[in-house]
Structure formats: C-alpha cells, structure tokens
Amino acid sequence: MAGESERTEKMITALRKAGIRVTRQRIALLGVLADADDHPDAAELHNRAKRVEPTVSLATVYRTLSALEEEGVVHRHSFEGGGARFETTHEEHHDHILDVETGQVIEFQSDKIEQLQDEIARELGYEVVHHRLELYCRKKR
Amino acid sequence: MAGESERTEKMITALRKAGIRVTRQRIALLGVLADADDHPDAAELHNRAKRVEPTVSLATVYRTLSALEEEGVVHRHSFEGGGARFETTHEEHHDHILDVETGQVIEFQSDKIEQLQDEIARELGYEVVHHRLELYCRKKR
DNA sequence: AATGCATATGAGAACTATTCACAACTGTAA
DNA sequence: TTACAGTTGTGAATAGTTCTCATATGCATT
Numbered sequence: 001m002a003g004e005s006e007r008t009e010k011m012i013t014a015l016r017k018a019g020i021r022v023t024r025q026r027i028a029l030l031g032v033l034a035d036a037d038d039h040p041d042a043a044e045l046h047n048r049a050k051r052v053e054p055t056v057s058l059a060t061v062y063r064t065l066s067a068l069e070e071e072g073v074v075h076r077h078s079f080e081g082g083g084a085r086f087e088t089t090h091e092e093h094h095d096h097i098l099d100v101e102t103g104q105v106i107e108f109q110s111d112k113i114e115q116l117q118d119e120i121a122r123e124l125g126y127e128v129v130h131h132r133l134e135l136y137c138r139k140k141r
Numbered sequence: 142m143a144g145e146s147e148r149t150e151k152m153i154t155a156l157r158k159a160g161i162r163v164t165r166q167r168i169a170l171l172g173v174l175a176d177a178d179d180h181p182d183a184a185e186l187h188n189r190a191k192r193v194e195p196t197v198s199l200a201t202v203y204r205t206l207s208a209l210e211e212e213g214v215v216h217r218h219s220f221e222g223g224g225a226r227f228e229t230t231h232e233e234h235h236d237h238i239l240d241v242e243t244g245q246v247i248e249f250q251s252d253k254i255e256q257l258q259d260e261i262a263r264e265l266g267y268e269v270v271h272h273r274l275e276l277y278c279r280k281k282r
Numbered sequence: 283a284a285t286g287c288a289t290a291t292g293a294g295a296a297c298t299a300t301t302c303a304c305a306a307c308t309g310t311a312a
Numbered sequence: 313t314t315a316c317a318g319t320t321g322t323g324a325a326t327a328g329t330t331c332t333c334a335t336a337t338g339c340a341t342t
Contacts, residue, residue: 002166009275010261015164015221019289020289020290021288021289021290021337021338021339022338022339023289023291023337023338024326024337025290025291026290037190041328042235042328043328046258055291055292056291057291057292057293058292058329059291059292059293059294059329059330059331060290060292062328062329062330063290063291063330064290066330078219078221080219080273082327082328083327083329084328084329086294096275097261097265097267098235098289099229099267100270106218108177108261108265110257110261111335113254113257114145116251116253116254116257117254120238120251121238121276121278122281124238124247124249125280125281126238126240126276126278126279126280127278127279127281128277129241129274129277129278129279130265130277131274131275131277132221132271132273132277133258133272133274133275134272134273134274135258135261135267135272136269136270136271136272136273136283137262137267137268137269138267138268138270139266139268140263140266140267140268160318161318161319162308162309162310162317162318162319163309163310164307164308164309164318164319165322166319166320167319182299183300184300196320196321197320197321198320198321198322199300199321200300200301200302200320200321200322200323201319201320201321203299203300204301204306204319204320219310223299224298224299225299225300239301267283277292283342284342285341285342286339286340286341286342287318287337287338287339287340288337288338288339288341289335289336289337289338289339290335290336290337290338291334291335291337292319292334292335292336292338293325293332293333293334294328294331294332294333295330295331295332296329296330296331296332297328297329297330297331298327298328298329298330299326299327299328300325300326300327301324301325301326301327302323302324302325302326302331303322303323303324303325304321304322304324305320305321305322306319306321307315307318307319307320307321308316308318308320309317309318309319310315310316310317310318311314311315311324312313312314312315312332
C-alpha cells in the first residue's frame with residue numbers, strides 16, 4: 001500500500017465496497033487506468049499493466065474491466081473499426097469526436113443535444129436509458 | 142427477369158452501372174433487402190435469401206453487402222450487442238432509437254441535432270465526415 | 283500468525299462475427 | 313459460341329472476447 005494515486009485509491013475503495021477482491025493484478029490495472037488520459041483498448045492496457053505487474057494476463061484484464069464497468073467505474077466504447085476502448089468514469093458525461101485521420105479521441109459535451117434527444121424520445125413514447133453519439137471528423141485546414 | 146419490384150430494379154441498375162455482375166445469388170439478396178423493413182443482420186439476410194435461391198452462401202451475402210455498401214445502396218449499422226445490421230438506403234438520412242427491451246429499431250430525424258453537431262465540430266476545428274447517434278430507450282408507461 | 287474457503291488467477295481452448303484463399307463456375311461483351 | 317474476368321461455395325483464417333478448469337490467493341475469522 002505505498003504510493004497509489006488518489007484516483008486509484010478511489011477505485012480500490014469502490015471494488016472493496018462491491019466485495020471484489022483487490023489483487024496485485026487489479027492494482028496494476030487500476031493504476032494504469034488512472035494514469036491513462038487517452039482511450040486505450042484491452043491489449044494496450046494489458047501491455048501497460050504488465051510493466052507494473054508482469055503476471056497479469058489478458059483474460060484478467062478483460063474480467064476486471066467488465067467488473068469495473070458493472071461498478072460504473074469504467075466506461076467501454078465501441079468506436080468504428082477495432083475493438084472496445086476504455087476510460088475511467090469522470091465527473092460529467094460526454095460524447096466523442098474521432099479524428100478519422102489520426103484516430104485521436106476528443107471529448108465534448110452539449111446540454112442542448114442531450115435535451116433534444118430526450119425530447120425526441122419522449123415524443124415517441126420512450127425514455128432514453130443511455131445513448132451513443134460519435135462524430136467522425138476531419139481537421140479543417 | 143420477371144416480377145422484380147421497382148426497388149429491386151433500381152438496385153440492379155446500380156450494380157450494373159458499377160460494373161458488378163448481376164448473379165442469381167445477388168438477385169435473391171437484393172429482393173430480400175428490398176422487402177425488409179426491419180434492420181436484419183447478415184445471418185438473417187442469408188436465411189431469407191436461401192428461401193429464394195438455396196445456393197447463396199453466407200460469404201456471398203457478406204461480399205455483396207460490402208459491395209452494395211460501397212455503392213451507397215446499403216447502410217451498415219453496428220448497434221450494441223451482436224453483429225452488424227443492414228438496411229437499404231432510402232431518401233433522407235436518419236438516426237436510430239433502439240428499444241432495449243424488444244430490440245425494435247425506430248428511425249428518427251432531427252435537423253437541429255445535426256446542426257448542433259456541425260457547430261460543435263467547427264468550433265473545435267473539425268468538419269463532420271459522418272456520425273453515429275443511437276438512443277437506447279425504454280417504453281414509457 | 284494460521285486457517286478456511288470463496289474468489290481470482292493464467293493458459294489455452296472455445297466462440298462469434300467476419301474475411302480470405304482457391305479451384306470451379308458463370309455473366310456478359312464480342 | 314467463345315473467352316475471360318468476375319463470382320461462387322467451402323472451409324480455413326483472423327480478431328476480439330469470453331469461457332473452462334486446475335491451481336493460487338485475498339481476507340474474514342480465529
């Protein structure tokens with residue numbers, strides 16, 4: 001229990017509260033997740049975690065990510081092309097712009113769009129459980 | 142060349158113009174696509190097409206769908222859970238509501254949301270190439 | 283510190299959706 | 313009718329993810 005970041009501590013607490021055991025492998029993955037400010041996929045998280053704790057297997061990465069997702073600590077995104085990518089849940093909800101040339105991911109947030117979505121659903125007799133909004137973009141020159 | 146629907150004829154013309162051969166298997170698939178008003182996946186399209194032309198293979202279904210997609214005749218969607226689902230391109234662009242309980246797909250269209258998307262992208266120095274907007278909803282009671 | 287046991291682990295098999303390779307077949311233009 | 317490039321079905325290959333199972337380990341209880 002040495003120098004875990006505050007963010008990591010928070011995740012550990014979340015796990016313990018959910019009755020999920022805090023193992024070496026999970027601590028490694030949590031640290032890596034807390035440090036990531038991109039949106040890495042499972043293989044990339046596995047690589048990063050192995051540097052901290054060489055015994056983590058890819059299966060454990062997937063298992064832990066699924067558990068964290070269920071606890072609401074992590075979000076899973078399935079952007080076009082390639083596999084799922086992950087990010088730690090942070091305060092405000094947001095959607096994503098994907099640079100189709102570089103693959104870069106940019107976050108944005110629009111209350112107006114969210115409102116319009118709710119309105120549209122309501123008019124059709126539905127309520128929005130969750131949504132997915134991705135803008136595949138090219139840099140303007 | 143007997144009773145193909147108008148819609149199917151249109152697709153056949155599109156194929157011929159693109160130099161893509163019009164085979165028995167493709168005619169079967171085109172007919173099935175023209176008739177579908179749901180959003181079937183490749184396996185389902187394969188099943189339906191086999192009733193018309195038993196020799197169609199799943200590989201040909203995928204190959205033809207990709208060709209049609211390239212010609213802009215068909216759209217491919219990757220909704221949450223399960224594989225890609227397809228629909229024939231019709232006049233106006235639209236997005237989708239997915240009933241999380243029944244799996245039903247409902248189409249909707251909002252100029253306002255489209256506009257806001259463009260605005261957001263523009264402010265960040267991007268232009269939208271294409272987007273994906275899906276509302277996962279539950280029926281209100 | 284030692285114990286007990288439910289949970290987690292790594293390795294590799296299994297699964298799902300999709301694409302590929304290849305030899306045989308077939309539209310289509312001449 | 314011919315000729316050949318495009319298309320076919322089959323089965324193997326791929327990619328991403330989940331599962332199985334025997335072993336290992338966190339942690340609540342002593």
